[in-house]
Amino acid sequence: MKPRIQPYISPENYHSLKAMAKRPGLSESVIVDRALTAYRAGEAENQREAAINRRLDRLTRQFGRIERDNLVLAETLATFVHYFLTVTPPVPANQVEAARAKGDMRFDLFVRQVAEALRSGQRILQNAVEDVTADAASLESGPERVDGERANA
Numbered sequence: 001m002k003p004r005i006q007p008y009i010s011p012e013n014y015h016s017l018k019a020m021a022k023r024p025g026l027s028e029s030v031i032v033d034r035a036l037t038a039y040r041a042g043e044a045e046n047q048r049e050a051a052i053n054r055r056l057d058r059l060t061r062q063f064g065r066i067e068r069d070n071l072v073l074a075e076t077l078a079t080f081v082h083y084f085l086t087v088t089p090p091v092p093a094n095q096v097e098a099a100r101a102k103g104d105m106r107f108d109l110f111v112r113q114v115a116e117a118l119r120s121g122q123r124i125l126q127n128a129v130e131d132v133t134a135d136a137a138s139l140e141s142g143p144e145r146v147d148g149e150r151a152n153a
Contacts, residue, residue, distance in 0.1 A: 017032070
C-alpha cells in the first residue's frame with residue numbers, strides 16, 4: 001500500500017492539478033507521483049551537468065595554459081631568429097660549402113640533444129625558468145651570512 005500524504009500547494013497549482021486529473025486514466029496521485037519522479041530525475045541531471053561544467057572549466061584552463069605556452073614559444077623563437085639574423089655575418093663565397101657542412105653537423109647534434117631531453121624528461125626551458133624563479137626568490141629573501149643564516153638588518 002502506498003503512503004498517504006497531505007501537502008499544501010498554491011491555489012494555482014491546485015486548480016491545475018484538478019483540471020489535469022479530469023483526463024481519463026489520470027488521478028491527482030498519479031500526477032503528483034509523476035511530477036516528483038520527474039523532479040528527482042532533474043536533480044540527477046543537474047548534478048551530471050554540474051560535473052560536466054566542472055570538467056569543461058578545467059579543460060578551458062588547460063587550453064589557456066597551452067595557448068600561453070605556445071605564445072611564449074613563438075615569441076622565444078621569433079626573438080632568437082631576429083637576434084641570429086642580426087648578428088650573423090655573411091659567409092664568404094669560398095666558405096659556403098664548409099659552412100653548410102658545419103651547419104648540418106650542428107643541426108644533427110641539436111636534434112639528438114632535443115631527442116635525448118624528451119626521452120629523459122628533462123626540460124631545458126623549464127629548468128631555466130625554475131632557476132630564474134629560485135634566483136628571484138633568493139634575492140627577495142634578503143642577504144645571508146656566510147654560515148647560511150639570515151643577517152639581521
